[in-house]
Amino acid sequence: MRVEDAGKDIELDVEGVSEYLGIPVSRLRKLLDKRELLQNWGEYQHLFRFVTTFSGIESGTVICQKDGFFELIKGFPKIQRAMLLEPAINTHFSETDTVCVEEKMNGFNVRAIVFDGKITAITRGGYVCPYSTEKAGQLLNIDFFNDHPELVLHGEMVGPDNPYVPKKIYDDVDSIDFYVFDMRYKGSGEPLPVYERRKLAEEYGFTQVRLFGEFTKKEAPEKIRAIIFDLGKIEHEGVVIKDPDMNIPPVKYTCSQSNCADLRHAFKFYNDVGRDYLFSRVVREGFQAFEWKESEEDLRKRCLQLGESILYPMIDAIGEMEKGERVAEEVQIRVSSLDTLSKFKEYLRRQGVEAIFDEPEKVGDEFLIKIRKLNKSTNDKTLSMFKGELW
Amino acid sequence: MRVEDAGKDIELDVEGVSEYLGIPVSRLRKLLDKRELLQNWGEYQHLFRFVTTFSGIESGTVICQKDGFFELIKGFPKIQRAMLLEPAINTHFSETDTVCVEEKMNGFNVRAIVFDGKITAITRGGYVCPYSTEKAGQLLNIDFFNDHPELVLHGEMVGPDNPYVPKKIYDDVDSIDFYVFDMRYKGSGEPLPVYERRKLAEEYGFTQVRLFGEFTKKEAPEKIRAIIFDLGKIEHEGVVIKDPDMNIPPVKYTCSQSNCADLRHAFKFYNDVGRDYLFSRVVREGFQAFEWKESEEDLRKRCLQLGESILYPMIDAIGEMEKGERVAEEVQIRVSSLDTLSKFKEYLRRQGVEAIFDEPEKVGDEFLIKIRKLNKSTNDKTLSMFKGELW
Numbered sequence: 001m002r003v004e005d006a007g008k009d010i011e012l013d014v015e016g017v018s019e020y021l022g023i024p025v026s027r028l029r030k031l032l033d034k035r036e037l038l039q040n041w042g043e044y045q046h047l048f049r050f051v052t053t054f055s056g057i058e059s060g061t062v063i064c065q066k067d068g069f070f071e072l073i074k075g076f077p078k079i080q081r082a083m084l085l086e087p088a089i090n091t092h093f094s095e096t097d098t099v100c101v102e103e104k105m106n107g108f109n110v111r112a113i114v115f116d117g118k119i120t121a122i123t124r125g126g127y128v129c130p131y132s133t134e135k136a137g138q139l140l141n142i143d144f145f146n147d148h149p150e151l152v153l154h155g156e157m158v159g160p161d162n163p164y165v166p167k168k169i170y171d172d173v174d175s176i177d178f179y180v181f182d183m184r185y186k187g188s189g190e191p192l193p194v195y196e197r198r199k200l201a202e203e204y205g206f207t208q209v210r211l212f213g214e215f216t217k218k219e220a221p222e223k224i225r226a227i228i229f230d231l232g233k234i235e236h237e238g239v240v241i242k243d244p245d246m247n248i249p250p251v252k253y254t255c256s257q258s259n260c261a262d263l264r265h266a267f268k269f270y271n272d273v274g275r276d277y278l279f280s281r282v283v284r285e286g287f288q289a290f291e292w293k294e295s296e297e298d299l300r301k302r303c304l305q306l307g308e309s310i311l312y313p314m315i316d317a318i319g320e321m322e323k324g325e326r327v328a329e330e331v332q333i334r335v336s337s338l339d340t341l342s343k344f345k346e347y348l349r350r351q352g353v354e355a356i357f358d359e360p361e362k363v364g365d366e367f368l369i370k371i372r373k374l375n376k377s378t379n380d381k382t383l384s385m386f387k388g389e390l391w
Numbered sequence: 392m393r394v395e396d397a398g399k400d401i402e403l404d405v406e407g408v409s410e411y412l413g414i415p416v417s418r419l420r421k422l423l424d425k426r427e428l429l430q431n432w433g434e435y436q437h438l439f440r441f442v443t444t445f446s447g448i449e450s451g452t453v454i455c456q457k458d459g460f461f462e463l464i465k466g467f468p469k470i471q472r473a474m475l476l477e478p479a480i481n482t483h484f485s486e487t488d489t490v491c492v493e494e495k496m497n498g499f500n501v502r503a504i505v506f507d508g509k510i511t512a513i514t515r516g517g518y519v520c521p522y523s524t525e526k527a528g529q530l531l532n533i534d535f536f537n538d539h540p541e542l543v544l545h546g547e548m549v550g551p552d553n554p555y556v557p558k559k560i561y562d563d564v565d566s567i568d569f570y571v572f573d574m575r576y577k578g579s580g581e582p583l584p585v586y587e588r589r590k591l592a593e594e595y596g597f598t599q600v601r602l603f604g605e606f607t608k609k610e611a612p613e614k615i616r617a618i619i620f621d622l623g624k625i626e627h628e629g630v631v632i633k634d635p636d637m638n639i640p641p642v643k644y645t646c647s648q649s650n651c652a653d654l655r656h657a658f659k660f661y662n663d664v665g666r667d668y669l670f671s672r673v674v675r676e677g678f679q680a681f682e683w684k685e686s687e688e689d690l691r692k693r694c695l696q697l698g699e700s701i702l703y704p705m706i707d708a709i710g711e712m713e714k715g716e717r718v719a720e721e722v723q724i725r726v727s728s729l730d731t732l733s734k735f736k737e738y739l740r741r742q743g744v745e746a747i748f749d750e751p752e753k754v755g756d757e758f759l760i761k762i763r764k765l766n767k768s769t770n771d772k773t774l775s776m777f778k779g780e781l782w
Contacts, residue, residue: 080781091779251781270674275666280782282669283661286705287776290713299706303698304691311694314677385678388482390471390642391671 010045020070049126060126074189079252083287086221096243100194103210106237107158107165112136114145130343139178144204154182166331181209191246232257260309268313269375321382328372401436411461440517451517465580470643474678477612487634491585494601497628498549498556503527505536521734530569535595545573557722572600582637623648651700659704660766712773719763
């Protein structure tokens with residue numbers, strides 16, 4: 001099947017998938033009826049995504065159907081969080097002596113595969129993002145995929161030319177880069193051991209997340225605290241703690257500064273942000289301050305920082321809206337082809353994101369496009385308060 | 392019907408209620424089947440409560456069925472909140488020239504009626520609380536109810552001997568008191584005008600919420616700001632702004648200190664508290680700080696207070712749990728009769744509240760009982776973190 005087939009309507013081969021996944025036809029049909037198994041569109045109609053977690057298949061899992069063959073690209077498993085480092089490391093990693101600590105970067109999570117001869121970027125939700133696909137195609141060495149068709153490459157896409165997490169955090173990323181942090185087998189979703197994955201990534205010249213080291217479980221909490229302290233100073237996000245053999249699922253832990261940066265960003269759009277978002281970050285602060293037995297002064301600083309991260313952006317945003325401005329998330333993308341831009345516009349539209357695209361600016365041999373994502377709920381709610389409506 | 396009937400099983404007279412309320416029998420039966428119209432127990436089986444809002448009947452509404460007669464005690468209507476005082480007052484009270492400002496007290500909301508010859512206290516949810524019933528019986532002059540059987544008396548029960556909101560806020564309340572803030576007609580739920588209600592309350596010697604004054608709409612925002620400033624200093628909750636004629640629904644507005652006190656209390660039990668609770672208080676702080684155009688220094692103080700109100704109680708509670716203690720809400724009640732105590736125990740148990748009652752202590756001619764309400768979710772979650780589980 002070729003891209004030229006794009007116009008044709010592809011249907012899920014329910015019997016074939018049923019046999020391949022060992023799921024009864026009737027259940028697959030039910031998933032289709034309930035729109036829990038959905039088809040991607042355009043040239044990606046051969047990719048079907050699971051919207052909810054179902055019989056051990058995580059949401060975001062993609063099934064790729066090609067001329068009677070099938071491939072399963074498992075959804076990226078949610079990484080659980082340590083609230084108290086020491087007990088979490090001891091208990092969770094009881095079966096291993098040491099842990100590897102890698103950086104957790106703040107961008108968006110992408111699974112890269114080759115589909116129809118082209119590197120294709122699948123988002124956490126199982127969509128094909130046309131922008132990430134163009135970028136992954138430019139950034140990644142396709143030989144990896146040809147030599148290892150059994151593997152899915154997992155990476156974090158970070159940098160200022162990023163339409164999802166528009167933070168300028170990483171000094172060495174001028175536009176956008178793909179940091180490899182996992183390789184997993186198609187079908188089973190089993191990961192490669194840490195060093196094997198890093199070696200392979202190096203062979204193909206991939207950018208990788210930083211490995212801080214391998215530590216005994218005894219020394220790990222103190223080492224991680226020091227790493228988190230340093231990462232926090234430069235507003236990086238945190239770490240992922242991994243079993244070197246990857247037999248045990250990894251665990252994440254983040255910096256206070258990153259929590260607060262999240263809150264600062266979120267409270268500009270206070271009514272668009274999930275309430276769980278606020279709650280979870282606040283709880284993390286509490287546990288971290290407790291475990292680190294902070295001095296009265298450090299604790300006071302943490303409280304002030306928390307309060308400021310919540311209130312200042314909100315007050316500023318209300319002030320902007322009073323002046324008639326509208327709060328919007330400002331992001332940008334940089335594309336080689338205007339075709340990618342139009343596909344990306346359509347992609348956001350289909351996802352229900354309201355966005356205003358500026359005219360493309362030619363920069364070198366690329367186009368830079370500024371995008372304002374409107375946060376309708378916050379704008380509407382705030383304006384209604386100015387009009388005297390009640391909460 | 393008499394209390395001696397208590398043992399007998401009373402059934403809702405569906406046909407009678409249908410005719411009285413103008414609701415089809417089939418819909419009433421459906422409400423009963425879905426457990427959205429429930430019967431109180433024991434001696435209060437004649438009182439049925441609406442669990443959800445239904446055809447203009449607020450949740451918490453009670454229908455009282457006595458020997459073929461019916462009475463409707465409407466649920467207390469939710470009071471909406473002003474986020475920005477000035478526009479809210481101008482818009483919401485557009486049909487009146489002045490507004491009355493009364494104190495909003497921090498306790499629990501009770502509707503008092505006479506049932507079976509006794510003053511009976513109905514909670515917001517439509518339950519009869521045996522403790523509040525004993526207290527209301529002691530605190531209120533029954534003549535009011537005999538002279539005005541058409542009225543429901545609404546009050547806030549506050550004070551340290553309060554099993555629901557155990558704050559020691561009001562210096563002039565040693566045990567518990569009933570502060571009248573509303574009188575409404577049975578059936579329609581229509582309220583009495585402010586001054587008429589206050590005069591009637593005075594005639595019967597009722598304690599009333601404080602009336603700060605009647606202000607023109609132009610002066611009200613500034614006056615209220617000053618009242619809120621003073622109330623905040625003594626950690627009182629806030630105000631309710633009312634149309635003197637009560638033709639327009641009232642509006643509430645609260646002090647920052649009260650928000651923060653709520654948060655301090657809530658974050659001791661971080662995992663038992665709704666996430667909306669945190670979110671709503673934070674948003675109020677943002678709007679208040681914005682409207683009052685606070686100085687940089689005052690704003691910084693507000694941020695610090697917000698952060699401290701969230702983190703300190705949480706860190707303290709985690710520390711207590713680490714030491715093997717369990718966090719619990721400590722409340723107390725003071726009863727004349729041990730029968731009330733056993734009824735109240737049963738009442739909490741039926742509501743699914745886990746509570747440990749101390750032995751009653753004889754104080755004068757009453758019994759003081761200390762109660763620890765266990766916040767199971769916070770205890771369990773925190774202990775699991777100490778055991779190394781992940782979030």
